[in-house]
Amino acid sequence: MDLVRHLRFFVAVADEGHFGRAAAALEMTQPPLSQGLRRLEQQLGVELIHRTRQGAMLTSAGLQLLPRARLLVDDAEQLLAESQRIANARGAVHWAVTAALPDRMITACVTALCATVGAGAAVSTTVGTTVDLVTDMRAGLYDVAVVEHPALIDGLATGPVVKVPRWLVVPSGHRVAVAERPTFPMLAGLTFAHPPRAANPPAFDTVLDLLRERGLDAPTVVARDDRALLAAVAAGTTFGLTASPPASAPGVTWLRMAPQAIALRLRVIRRPEAEAQADAVDRVLYRERLR
Template identity: 80%
Template sequence: MDLIRHLRFFVSVADEGHFGRAAAALDMTQPPLSQGLRRLEQHLGVELIHRTRHGAMLTSAGVQLLPRARLLVDDTERLLAESQRIADAGGAVHWGATAALPVRVVTACVSALRTVVGAGAVVSTTAGATVDLISDVRAGLCDLAVIEHPALVDGIEAGPVVKIPRWLVVPSDHRGAVAERPTFPMLAGLTFAHPTRAANPPAFDTVVDLLRERGLDTQTIAACDDRAMLAAVAAGTSFGLTATPPTVTPGVTWLRMAPQAVALRVRVIRRPSADAAADAVDRVLYRDRQQ
């Protein structure tokens, strides 16, 4: 029997609570659905659905087996989607980069990946939060990704941690911007513009703890990327961190403070089939660390 197909029948009936509605959702008629579910029950040796005059109810066995059935059905759908993506993509590489990665590094990674996949192949880039990129690699939506460290990457192949230079940015009219030896406590009164904790809880907690260790306990406001962060800084109410080197920006001043402590820590995570692409990106990150 087609186990996955019949498990899909079971999940649909459980979701709809009715054979007729489940059949409509599966774009089929009710008799083969009901027959298929009975064959599944016979195959498993348990009754999954209690049939009533008003609909369908899960039995005790059905309640216990539904989560596993749903997982198998969902994984099958994901497998089919991934196989289609591979078939459509040919030699393409799909990769992701944390929003904290500076543009110069992102473009260098794309150039390096093009040499791996060869002329004419496509390199597609997704920028986003670390937790989302990890999920995309797990799901096969990305072949590899550069994420912030620390992060929860259990079960995913990960490369070495690389430090990329990062600067503090403050409002140009703030006293810290003109101080001969600026300190972290000078930033008291400014909010910290930074991606939310949900974007990567371990990295968020690490940077907040670092500021507290340096004598600064401040409120955090959400800034999903450098553009949002710099806008908040230019408004005179916030400070932030950026891996983009100092540039002439109205209302904003770059400060070099505790460079080793505030450095951006990143690493490459990958699917098993993306070793060559991951190695190419690792080399880019290592070169940028040297600059």
């Protein structure tokens, strides 16, 4: 049994208090999570989680063992980070970026990072959710990461918040797509496609609050990236936000509404010694900022 992996299951369930939310946070389905936790309990000889209709509650043994489980999971991540750094230390840059950043900006950041390390040095890129990137940055897996703002980044070295343009994408056949003065309430009846809340709860809640302030309380559906978003919008029942500029996409119309309010807010986080790399990425983001 992979002890660290199963301890990570235990920590996730303890943090979320719910198997479904823990599975979503780990980007897996619930059955293997539940089975893995039971295997861990069998291995340890104690019940860790009391399963109820309302959710998951720590048993007395679970409360006592959780701090040790956290230490082991964190130590394993630190070991992985250190081994990767040793294996790739010679001139390499490891950076990560939220999936919300459009492709053109990702490639521009890679080009800027290459210039900081010189010819022949490697620049490796990871795309992920803000929550995962922050966790991995704390574990030392990256030199630099671009995450959405707001996010829980206390204790990390950070740059300023930068706003880059974001558009509303709507079905081409919807009345808001052809309105002379489109408004947010016109979107009533459509669902709002957005990455799952677990990807970055503060940013998710901020966007929903923004829509409500403008008179729209839309139900949400999950779209993990722009490809899923545009497919959902083209189906005619969904709208969403994207930082990818207007393009030829049948069934989809780009609208520029409340540009300052819906702008994508980004922030660079870094290891203390990666200031030069962070500055290079910041310059790319600033070129795209709203004026």
